Amino acid sequence: MKWQQRKSLETQQKLLSAALACLERDGFHNFRLDRVASEANVSKGALTHHFSNKDDLLAHAIEKVLDEFVDALAHGVDEVHAGRLTLDGFLDLMWLHMSGQLYMVTLEIALKARHEPSFRTLLTPQVQSFHERIDAIWQQLFPHLSPARATHLMNLSMNLLRGMGTQSVFRKDAPYFNDLLNGWKAILRQQVAS
């Protein structure tokens, strides 16, 4: 009970990575199980062996991507406390993730969840946990602010970045988004100071 377990885990991770890559490249509407399998260099039979169906695979994939985002932010806030990262740098970190694979994948999944109650209930605990962890991280980021105020600023920031991520579907224009982000940094500094 050692070699098999390792092999199994390894195949599952390959499949999850492949699923995320496919989701980002093809979108949920063109997301095909056989493409995931070939992307992961395993057969379709192996895929069904590890994941009972499409929804199951997607749910595990989204879990992975959310965890990675939270881990990155948690690490970011540690860096801020250690004096190795500024608030601006922290926002850059958030934008880096929101403009990458993460956000597009969550967007695809969110729209699926919107129209399929069973899938939404499958995801709800994960999403809830995600928000709670992000919230906790911003509380740590602004220990001198009231928790409610920190949460408010987090929500404004997250939604601005969400919107920018969405717009980036159509507008490929890094300087433009950088300009927006800089504008928001200035406003945020002002809001934190007061």
Added chain:
Amino acid sequence: MKWQQRKSLETQQKLLSAALACLERDGFHNFRLDRVASEANVSKGALTHHFSNKDDLLAHAIEKVLDEFVDALAHGVDEVHAGRLTLDGFLDLMWLHMSGQLYMVTLEIALKARHEPSFRTLLTPQVQSFHERIDAIWQQLFPHLSPARATHLMNLSMNLLRGMGTQSVFRKDAPYFNDLLNGWKAILRQQVAS
């Protein structure tokens, strides 16, 4: 050449409205032509007579929804100039549309466009025109600001609302979004004044 033309237009409008309703209810992934036809109380044959294929129907539907949004904003800025609407009220108007059918439909379409170049090129002129018109409206809204500054504030606002619209997929919580919007109104007043 009168009666037929009117009938044709009427059927097309029924189909477009039905398409938008289906898109909002079922999502693009579960968007079915026969459902659109039955929702519009016409046959599938009639649908194919008026729209050559699925993409064609969707492109016309999105055109309709964007136009309605621009018209609403153009009317809003007139009301502001006439003194019958405040800046806060204008933002409420924007949020009203962004939290309704419009935004979800554009989101569904945007993700489709992201992964289908042919469809994206079909939409590009419409999206471009949309942005230009929104931009012009905000220039009118803040005639005392520099055009660049007005555009910047517009983009921040639009992206915040976009993000809020996206989050509303998962979080049904009107007071929360109202709170966020109020926070942004205060910041925007400050930005406009300085």
Added chain:
DNA sequence: AAAAACAAACCGTCAAGTCGGTTTTATTTA
């Protein structure tokens, strides 16, 4: 030998697009 990991053929379903046909409206002509 048993169980796990994997492979690949197979099948049922489902929807987009096609196409021949019908009905309704418009135009021409005798």
Added chain:
DNA sequence: TAAATAAAACCGACTTGACGGTTTGTTTTT
């Protein structure tokens, strides 16, 4: 003006391809 012809609007059965899930078979590990 009324018959004849053309054209547009509309209908719905059928084809075709695609994909998710199942099943059966093979190899490898324990």
